[in-house]
Amino acid sequence: MIAASCAFAIIAIAASILLNVYRLIIGPDVTDRILALDTMVINAIGLIVVAGIVFGTAMYFEAALLFAMVGFVSTVAFCKFLLRGNVIE
């Protein structure tokens, strides 16, 4: 049962990453593209967590934690650059 639900979750997350790529390509403004990248990072975290359940190892959570931190910092850096023209003033 775990395997079937993990297969469903992987398919759903793959479809949502494709939707994020669609928004990333057609996004009318830069902020839409930043939002699409942020959502893509969150989807990647979900994919890593599901992969950790599938393979039965707890080692992937470190990767998920790193993804969460790098995704947040990159989103804030992009927005800061748009707002101020500089990341670190």
Next chain:
Amino acid sequence: MAAFIEMASAAFIVIGGAFLFVGSVGLAKLPDTMRRLHGPTKATTLGIGSLLIASMLYFLVRHQAVGIHEILITLFLFLTAPVSAQMIAKAHIFRSQELQRTLPLDAGGSGWATLAGQANSPKASAPSAHPVCASNPPRSQSD
């Protein structure tokens, strides 16, 4: 008991995957940037939360141990998702000219702090003594 926990874990995995998909559909289909912010920031934190609860239950059954990584990821994501959403909203307000015309007045009457660096904001158009400050106005503390 173990079979029940595994069933609950499978249900949480399905719920999490469905919520991640719903958030991305909202991101792809909603018509406006401010409306597009709602989909990912709410639904994906719920989806990631369900997936991490499922992972905690699964590793509780399998290894008889509660991992601290899931709690760390949950805490970090729940703390940072509103911050990044607010930063994206501020960048969108800063860049969108037609949105700035429809902004309500702020309580202090000194203009929006997000727009303090722009030429058409009331704070930036005030005369400044120093020429360097006129070309690069100081940012307010509430920014």
